[in-house]
Amino acid sequence: MEEGLHTKPETDASGHAARKTELSRDRIVNAINYLHFQGRAIYAVFKHVQYNTTVTVEAFPFPCHEDYLHLSWKNQGMLKERSSSYAFQRVLVATGKSIFSLTPDLVDIDEKSISFDMSKVVGTDVTVRTAERYPCLGIDVEMVQNGLSFKGRLNDFSAFSFSAAMSLGNFLSFKYITPKIAITVFIKKGGELLYSGECRVIRHDEGVKERTFVLEPATHHLYRFKPKTHRSPRHRLLPSPNIIFVHPFSGKTVSLKIDEMSGAGFSVIEFYESSTLVPGMILPHVDVEFAYGVKVSCRAQVMTQRVVSDASSPASSNTIVYCGIAILDMDPASQTLVASILHQATNKNAYVCNRIDSDELWKFFFNTGFIYPKKYCSMHQNIDKLKETYRKLYLDSPDIARHFMYRDKGQIQGHIAMIRFFENTWLFHHHASAGIGKAGLVVLDQIGRYVNDVYNMYSSHMQYVICYFRPGNHFPDRVFGGYARYLANPKLCSLDDFAHLLFRKNRHVPCLPAFMTLEPSSASDLFELEDYYSYVSGGLMTTAFELEPASPSHMPIKGIYEKNGMKRDRHFYSLKKGTSLKAVFIANVSDFGLNMSNLTNCVTVFILDEGNLSPDYFYSACNRVVQNYAEDEIPILVYPTSYAEKVALRSDKIYRLWTFNTQHTDHYLGFVSRLVGRK
Numbered sequence: 001m002e003e004g005l006h007t008k009p010e011t012d013a014s015g016h017a018a019r020k021t022e023l024s025r026d027r028i029v030n031a032i033n034y035l036h037f038q039g040r041a042i043y044a045v046f047k048h049v050q051y052n053t054t055v056t057v058e059a060f061p062f063p064c065h066e067d068y069l070h071l072s073w074k075n076q077g078m079l080k081e082r083s084s085s086y087a088f089q090r091v092l093v094a095t096g097k098s099i100f101s102l103t104p105d106l107v108d109i110d111e112k113s114i115s116f117d118m119s120k121v122v123g124t125d126v127t128v129r130t131a132e133r134y135p136c137l138g139i140d141v142e143m144v145q146n147g148l149s150f151k152g153r154l155n156d157f158s159a160f161s162f163s164a165a166m167s168l169g170n171f172l173s174f175k176y177i178t179p180k181i182a183i184t185v186f187i188k189k190g191g192e193l194l195y196s197g198e199c200r201v202i203r204h205d206e207g208v209k210e211r212t213f214v215l216e217p218a219t220h221h222l223y224r225f226k227p228k229t230h231r232s233p234r235h236r237l238l239p240s241p242n243i244i245f246v247h248p249f250s251g252k253t254v255s256l257k258i259d260e261m262s263g264a265g266f267s268v269i270e271f272y273e274s275s276t277l278v279p280g281m282i283l284p285h286v287d288v289e290f291a292y293g294v295k296v297s298c299r300a301q302v303m304t305q306r307v308v309s310d311a312s313s314p315a316s317s318n319t320i321v322y323c324g325i326a327i328l329d330m331d332p333a334s335q336t337l338v339a340s341i342l343h344q345a346t347n348k349n350a351y352v353c354n355r356i357d358s359d360e361l362w363k364f365f366f367n368t369g370f371i372y373p374k375k376y377c378s379m380h381q382n383i384d385k386l387k388e389t390y391r392k393l394y395l396d397s398p399d400i401a402r403h404f405m406y407r408d409k410g411q412i413q414g415h416i417a418m419i420r421f422f423e424n425t426w427l428f429h430h431h432a433s434a435g436i437g438k439a440g441l442v443v444l445d446q447i448g449r450y451v452n453d454v455y456n457m458y459s460s461h462m463q464y465v466i467c468y469f470r471p472g473n474h475f476p477d478r479v480f481g482g483y484a485r486y487l488a489n490p491k492l493c494s495l496d497d498f499a500h501l502l503f504r505k506n507r508h509v510p511c512l513p514a515f516m517t518l519e520p521s522s523a524s525d526l527f528e529l530e531d532y533y534s535y536v537s538g539g540l541m542t543t544a545f546e547l548e549p550a551s552p553s554h555m556p557i558k559g560i561y562e563k564n565g566m567k568r569d570r571h572f573y574s575l576k577k578g579t580s581l582k583a584v585f586i587a588n589v590s591d592f593g594l595n596m597s598n599l600t601n602c603v604t605v606f607i608l609d610e611g612n613l614s615p616d617y618f619y620s621a622c623n624r625v626v627q628n629y630a631e632d633e634i635p636i637l638v639y640p641t642s643y644a645e646k647v648a649l650r651s652d653k654i655y656r657l658w659t660f661n662t663q664h665t666d667h668y669l670g671f672v673s674r675l676v677g678r679k
Contacts, residue, residue, distance in 0.1 A: 263453025414439030494539025499644035
């Protein structure tokens with residue numbers, strides 16, 4: 001209520017006469033002192049002596065004690081011109097969902113203040129709202145309808161409606177607002193968007209230059225992401241965590257118990273009469289507290305609101321509100337902690353990034369045959385480097401790495417890992433199981449569901465996932481290769497084969513002739529590489545590898561690796577005959593053994609003119625590119641494999657690259673579920 005706003009008959013939200021309850025003096029005084037403590041006003045109501053109209057005037061209370069109440073006018077001098085026309089009628093104390101109507105004895109009134117005798121005060125609680133309304137300060141509102149914008153401030157809100165005081169802009173009139181047509185509302189604080197959505201006008205006053213609108217959100221169910229068949233499992237944790245946040249509209253701290261939680265969001269329950277969560281409202285900072293000292297932080301948005309009756313609650317408060325909240329973003333460490341708790345809730349033997357004894361891990365890799373004799377012989381000269389790399393990955397738990405384990409009675413039985421190797425691309429690797437039960441399937445399911453939970457979060461940087469496997473390896477070819485073949489759409493999931501060979505540094509090879517040059521790749525070279533790959537494959541590889549022509553050397557992830565005491569770099573080279581591009585060499589440089597097959601520390605070669613590039617020129621270029629590496633023997637991956645076959649390169653195996661767009665994780669989980677016989 002504001003100065004000059006004529007009061008209406010007191011009704012509830014349904015339009016029925018409001019319920020009135022007599023109040024004790026102590027309750028009245030305590031309510032007034034609370035408003036003084038909060039710096040909030042109460043209202044004096046005056047009635048015109050002739051016309052029977054009323055006007056309310058804001059006033060700030062002094063501390064109320066014993067039998068005396070003193071108020072100072074917010075707008076001093078407001079009654080000077082009206083003192084002879086209006087007589088005091090009552091005092092209104094807004095306490096949230098109710099208004100106290102008081103009739104104290106008037107003691108004194110002047111231009112600055114008004115005083116009352118409270119010894120015989122009569123008060124009633126006029127229940128005019130079914131849900132409490134909360135005052136706001138410093139919140140901007142913009143209403144847009146049919147291309148016209150009106151700006152103002154948010155007065156107060158409940159979980160079901162807003163009250164906003166809107167002002168006229170230049171050459172505008174409130175007559176341009178059509179209440180029966182939806183209005184798009186934007187609510188901001190300090191320029192940060194807190195809410196946007198379509199609203200209905202419930203009512204408004206008749207102000208000319210400033211008008212108060214009461215707005216109701218048009219929907220109680222939003223879709224931030226496309227609906228999923230394979231939704232993240234929801235858990236009722238025991239003990240249940242709390243969410244704690246500063247409400248973006250009221251600025252007050254809110255603490256709510258989580259009802260159900262998944263890796264993508266959570267639900268909470270509020271009493272209807274005191275609910276605060278508005279569908280569509282963004283919560284910039286939410287703490288999810290599992291126990292004292294154990295919490296994660298996230299950015300979230302209220303997505304759904306459902307009002308139900310709760311028979312277990314007292315009759316006076318048996319209406320409750322279920323709210324679904326989506327996690328918009330969460331830092332990597334928090335993503336890992338939440339996943340570790342929820343995966344344990346799903347399966348007590350399923351672990352995420354748990355600390356382990358390094359000797360136990362190496363024993364598992366050898367016992368399962370994941371490190372087979374030939375592979376070990378190729379890496380044994382760098383054992384110390386290998387151990388140090390895995391100490392950092394598994395004990396330091398950097399943000400660039402995740403591992404998932406199945407442990408039973410203290411023993412590792414299944415393992416899979418992933419590492420962020422490009423800015424927005426993660427590599428699946430190290431999938432192994434001891435052959436006991438379904439441990440291998442459990443960890444495969446874990447990593448898939450983890451991706452499904454976090455890929456929409458910006459901080460996950462998980463737009464693509466990739467995986468190398470041997471075509472003759474039955475299990476990955478059935479899962480990863482099988483899905484790509486089933487989907488049959490390389491723009492969603494693609495397969496590309498590479499010939500693999502080991503190249504020894506400084507081997508005796510002829511030098512490149514004068515008409516052949518090896519130089520840093522230009523943007524036009526990478527454009528041509530993209531055109532070539534699109535023509536021969538049409539897949540996702542060059543996008544997932546982030547071969548941006550505009551800035552091939554820009555790689556922010558390099559600094560993230562360095563922060564974790566690790567190495568990550570890459571270099572582009574173009575092999576040309578005159579101006580004709582023959583091949584592009586990409587030297588990915590990382591710590592030895594980051595990937596067991598060392599495919600994260602190797603040279604990837606794209607042959608664009610396989611009919612006119614001799615193996616001698618190929619080897620000469622390789623010999624120069626491998627100078628970027630500290631190791632003596634460097635893996636080379638050659639694309640396409642037809643070149644290796646045509647010129648009889650000393651290739652020892654074929655690796656198949658699976659590249660997947662995570663926007664289709666739901667479809668992938670459905671395929672895997674059918675593959676393993678799980679509904």
